[in-house]
Amino acid sequence: MRNLASIRYEDSSNENCRGRLWIVLGGLYVIILCGGILAAVILSLALPGTKKNVGPRIGNGITVAGGNRKGSLPDQLNDPHGFFVDNQSNIYVADTNNHRIVQWLPDAKYGIIVAGGNGPGSKQNQLRYPSDIWIDRYNNMYIADPGNRRVQLWTSGATSGQTVFNVTDGWSSSDYYSLYVDEVNQEIYIAARSAGQIFRYTLGSRMGVLVADGFGRGNGSHQFNYQRRFTVDRQGKIYVADKFNHRIQKWSRIYSTTQTIPTAKVETIAGITGKNGSNLNQLYNPTDVILDLLAKNIYIADYGNARVIRLPANLADSKREGVVVLNPISVNDLKNVSAILDDLLKSYDRYHRPTYGGEPDKIIVNIYVRSMSGISELDMEYSFDCFFRQRWTDTRLIYNTTSVMNYTSLPVSFQMFSKIWKPDTYFYNGQRSYIHSVPHVNRFFRIATDGTILYSQRLTIRASCIMNLRNLPLDTQHCTLLIGSFAYNSEETIYEWSNKTAVDLQNNLIMNQFSLIDATVGSRILIRENRTRSIIYVVFAFRRHVGYFLLQLYIPCVLIVFLSWVGLWLNREATNDRINLGVTTILTLIFVIIEGKKDLPKVPYITALDCFLAVCFIFVFSTLFEFAIVHYYTKARTGDLNENMRDLEDYVIRDDGTNADEHDISRNDVHLVYRPSLAPTPSINSRTSEKKSYKCYRNIRCKPAYSAFQGRALKNIFYSNSESKIDIFSRTMYPVAFFIFNFIYWAYYLHASQQQSKGEKE
Numbered sequence: 001m002r003n004l005a006s007i008r009y010e011d012s013s014n015e016n017c018r019g020r021l022w023i024v025l026g027g028l029y030v031i032i033l034c035g036g037i038l039a040a041v042i043l044s045l046a047l048p049g050t051k052k053n054v055g056p057r058i059g060n061g062i063t064v065a066g067g068n069r070k071g072s073l074p075d076q077l078n079d080p081h082g083f084f085v086d087n088q089s090n091i092y093v094a095d096t097n098n099h100r101i102v103q104w105l106p107d108a109k110y111g112i113i114v115a116g117g118n119g120p121g122s123k124q125n126q127l128r129y130p131s132d133i134w135i136d137r138y139n140n141m142y143i144a145d146p147g148n149r150r151v152q153l154w155t156s157g158a159t160s161g162q163t164v165f166n167v168t169d170g171w172s173s174s175d176y177y178s179l180y181v182d183e184v185n186q187e188i189y190i191a192a193r194s195a196g197q198i199f200r201y202t203l204g205s206r207m208g209v210l211v212a213d214g215f216g217r218g219n220g221s222h223q224f225n226y227q228r229r230f231t232v233d234r235q236g237k238i239y240v241a242d243k244f245n246h247r248i249q250k251w252s253r254i255y256s257t258t259q260t261i262p263t264a265k266v267e268t269i270a271g272i273t274g275k276n277g278s279n280l281n282q283l284y285n286p287t288d289v290i291l292d293l294l295a296k297n298i299y300i301a302d303y304g305n306a307r308v309i310r311l312p313a314n315l316a317d318s319k320r321e322g323v324v325v326l327n328p329i330s331v332n333d334l335k336n337v338s339a340i341l342d343d344l345l346k347s348y349d350r351y352h353r354p355t356y357g358g359e360p361d362k363i364i365v366n367i368y369v370r371s372m373s374g375i376s377e378l379d380m381e382y383s384f385d386c387f388f389r390q391r392w393t394d395t396r397l398i399y400n401t402t403s404v405m406n407y408t409s410l411p412v413s414f415q416m417f418s419k420i421w422k423p424d425t426y427f428y429n430g431q432r433s434y435i436h437s438v439p440h441v442n443r444f445f446r447i448a449t450d451g452t453i454l455y456s457q458r459l460t461i462r463a464s465c466i467m468n469l470r471n472l473p474l475d476t477q478h479c480t481l482l483i484g485s486f487a488y489n490s491e492e493t494i495y496e497w498s499n500k501t502a503v504d505l506q507n508n509l510i511m512n513q514f515s516l517i518d519a520t521v522g523s524r525i526l527i528r529e530n531r532t533r534s535i536i537y538v539v540f541a542f543r544r545h546v547g548y549f550l551l552q553l554y555i556p557c558v559l560i561v562f563l564s565w566v567g568l569w570l571n572r573e574a575t576n577d578r579i580n581l582g583v584t585t586i587l588t589l590i591f592v593i594i595e596g597k598k599d600l601p602k603v604p605y606i607t608a609l610d611c612f613l614a615v616c617f618i619f620v621f622s623t624l625f626e627f628a629i630v631h632y633y634t635k636a637r638t639g640d641l642n643e644n645m646r647d648l649e650d651y652v653i654r655d656d657g658t659n660a661d662e663h664d665i666s667r668n669d670v671h672l673v674y675r676p677s678l679a680p681t682p683s684i685n686s687r688t689s690e691k692k693s694y695k696c697y698r699n700i701r702c703k704p705a706y707s708a709f710q711g712r713a714l715k716n717i718f719y720s721n722s723e724s725k726i727d728i729f730s731r732t733m734y735p736v737a738f739f740i741f742n743f744i745y746w747a748y749y750l751h752a753s754q755q756q757s758k759g760e761k762e
Contacts, residue, residue: 065093065104065111072098074110081176082132082144089439092141094130101133101143101154106439115141115154115161122148125160131176136183144177144190151179151190151201164188165206171195178229182236189232191240196224198238198251212238212251212264219245219274221266229288239269239298241286247271248289248300270300270311270322278305280321340399341416341447350421353492354394354451360491363423364391365483365536366498369505373460375477375514375542377469377601381431382479382540383462390425390455391498398451409448417445422455423493428482428526428535431462468756472600472607473549474749476757477514477542482535490525490534497521503538514542541757549609553596557616560589561738564623568731572630572724582624589620608749615741619734630724 066077082094091104092114099120102111116127128147135141139156142164149171152161167177171192180189186203189211196217199208217225225244232238238251248270253263271283278284284304291298291313300309300322309322353361368387375382397420427433435457436442442458465479485493497503502521509516518541526533564585567578593613600609 065091065102070097074112077102077111082130082178084133084135086135086139092133092135094133094143096129096131099127099129099147101127101130101141115143115152120147123160124152124162127152128173132179134179134181136181142179142181142188144179146171146175146177146192147173149173151177151188164203165201165208167192168197168199168208171197180230180232182232184234185236189230189238191227191230193227196227198230198240211236211253212240221268222264224249231290233291239289239291241289241301243285243287243303245271245273246276246283246285247273248283248286248298269313270298270309276304280309280323283309341410341412344397344399345416345419348396348420350419353421353488354392354396360494360534361392361423363425363485363493363495364498365389365425365495366501367503367538368501369503369509369516369519370458371506372509372511372514372516374512375465375479377467378599380465380467380601381462382465382542383460384540385458385460388457388459388461390423391452392423393450393452394421395451397447397453399447399449409446409452409454411444411446414441414443414445417455420453422453424486424488425483425495426486427461427463428484429464429480431464433459433461433463435459469601469603469607470605471749471753471756472609473544473546474608474753475544476517476753477544479540479542480537481540482537484526484533484535490532494534495536496523497536511542513545513548515545517541517543543757549596553592553609554612556592557589557613560585560592561616561619564620565731565734567623567627568727568734572627572634572727575631578627579624582620582627585620586617586624589617593617608745608752612745615745619738623730623734626726626730630726633724633726 066075066080068075070076070078072078077093077095078097079095080093081096084092086092089106093102093104093111095102095111098117100113100116103114104111116125116130118126120126120128122128127143127145129145130143131146132144133141141154141161143152143154143161145152146167150166151164153164154161165188167190171177172194175192175194178191178193181187182189188201188203189198190201190208191198191212196213197210198212200211201208212230213222215223217223219225223245224240224242227240227242230238230240236253240249240251242249247268250267250269252265252267270289271286272281276282276284283300283302285302286300287303288301289298296313297310298313300311302309307324309324311322355361366389368389370385370387373383373385436459444456446454448454461481463479463481465477467475467477467479469475484495503519505516505519520539520541521536522539523534523536526535564582567581570578570581572578596613597609606614
């Protein structure tokens with residue numbers, strides 16, 4: 001951002017005033033510095049690449065600082081020269097003859113001294129005729145202090161400053177200095193109006209480099225004739241307003257292979273040297289120049305023609321024709337307009353409609369939707385940020401075009417707005433709507449010559465929306481906004497949509513869970529308590545994004561169903577494994593369902609999501625139930641050894657093949673092996689049975705001749721009935737059934753979603 005222009009204004013005392021412009025985030029501030037007053041005109045600018053174009057504009061100002069004659073009181077200024085506007089619309093003013101820097105907050109009646117204010121002097125807490133100011137991103141102030149021939153730095157909240165550097169000896173202490181701070185390259189540019197020179201200082205260095213020198217006054221290519229303000233682009237190119245040569249110069253640093261010090265290349269990029277005029281390729285005493293935020297266009301303060309010119313920064317010399325973007329109104333013109341408006345209000349009755357006793361008043365409405373804040377299914381409401389514009393005609397406010405310099409419409413203050421009739425528009429299904437008021441109340445009010453009134457507000461509208469969630473999350477919601485009069489019936493006021501763009505949507509409007517696919521407008525007559533009301537409405541169609549539900553619910557549930565089928569491939573004897581798997585999948589699915597539905601409303605009907613989750617739960621639960629059936633039909637003693645193994649005697653096989661007698665075994669050559677009984681012992685004496693279950697064996701091995709006997713024994717040890725026919729059938733039945741369900745589910749609900757969208761829209 002950078003101050004742009006100085007435009008001549010004259011008040012009733014014919015005192016010359018200075019006007020300068022400031023670009024902040026695409027907005028153009030026109031600041032008028034006139035003795036003890038700062039007035040401002042704010043103009044919206046179109047950035048490069050946008051379709052919106054700013055044509056010639058007529059602007060009138062509001063007092064933003066001072067305005068109470070010259071003086072040193074908190075609500076006064078005395079010959080202000082420089083200023084700075086930050087991103088919060090705070091204005092910092094170099095109050096030159098009061099030797100101080102004053103901060104004016106938006107809508108403030110009094111200024112706050114933030115630097116100086118201790119009388120003229122050379123101490124660190126004093127200033128002498130400060131002429132310019134710059135605020136960096138850390139709220140540090142750089143102040144041009146020409147009376148002390150220095151530049152001071154005042155940190156945020158400091159009570160005194162520190163000298164950054166002293167200017168060159170050739171500059172006068174009675175001159176006016178201009179500042180430009182390049183925060184990216186940590187450089188400060190400073191210019192003296194009369195000296196015709198610009199120096200560049202690196203932060204931390206007290207030695208400057210001369211980057212632009214007029215070599216004395218003149219109209220040569222490297223000369224200035226009363227150089228005023230300047231600006232610098234990111235490549236270090238300097239754009240200078242050469243006032244009395246009626247041109248804008250661009251100074252570039254050129255390096256060659258034989259030079260270690262760059263030479264200056266100077267180009268005239270606007271105006272015709274030595275020739276003033278009012279054509280679009282001419283300038284008349286330009287006093288300031290600035291680049292826009294993207295460095296694509298330059299804006300020039302054409303002092304003599306009292307206008308602001310815009311032209312591309314890279315145009316060739318033969319095509320340097322600018323576009324007028326602002327024609328300010330002089331103080332005398334404003335007084336003339338005020339007198340006309342006062343005359344219109346003399347016999348005006350704001351308590352009656354413009355067509356009282358006759359035809360109904362027509363209220364033309366259009367909406368520009370800036371953003372959709374959100375849609376709440378729990379509260380059944382939605383909200384959006386918009387410019388809400390109303391237009392109506394009041395023939396009592398018709399005025400003569402020639403009496404106000406052929407202006408087609410006049411922006412007037414809201415003091416007058418409170419004195420005229422206005423429609424009592426309200427939103428029938430509104431909930432908690434409000435107008436934006438930071439940093440100022442976001443609204444404006446204009447009166448055209450034919451009495452047509454334009455009233456625009458920036459609103460955030462929150463309205464109720466009855467939602468049908470049966471197809472959730474494959475649903476399309478239609479939310480309606482009803483607009484009409486609170487008190488007047490259809491015989492008194494009629495609401496209509498604008499024919500051009502009733503509802504305009506901002507490009508690339510993005511929402512988290514929905515896409516705004518359409519906005520349909522209409523009108524109707526509402527009958528309420530035997531009275532008819534004129535109603536207009538807009539229906540916003542929102543299509544829900546399915547991706548969130550696929551990732552958070554559908555895919556996890558499908559995977560859990562697949563996991564539950566793993567038990568179908570486990571042996572039915574693995575009772576613990578299959579029960580643990582079944583219970584785990586059921587509990588996991590319940591957790592996923594609870595987490596996924598906690599932010600959704602508890603509606604009395606089944607949604608598409610409920611249907612899918614319920615079927616997934618049935619599939620998971622049925623796998624556990626299927627194992628219970630398999631386990632029930634398992635043969636008796638499944639998992640135990642066969643009956644034949646109970647009577648199997650333990651043999652001790654020697655190397656010679658003979659059976660050994662237990663009594664022949666030496667105690668030193670034996671070890672005890674615990675062999676539990678394979679069948680219940682019919683003996684009453686349990687201790688005797690337990691003793692018989694212990695056998696003593698030598699460390700011997702089996703001969704190959706007995707391998708067949710061993711194979712038969714091991715075969716009989718295997719469990720019986722390890723694979724169930726029910727499991728085999730379920731391995732096919734479950735996937736096929738789940739696939740059929742998904743095919744029917746998605747086909748049905750996708751079709752139902754389309755039918756819901758068409759049906760509600762009609």
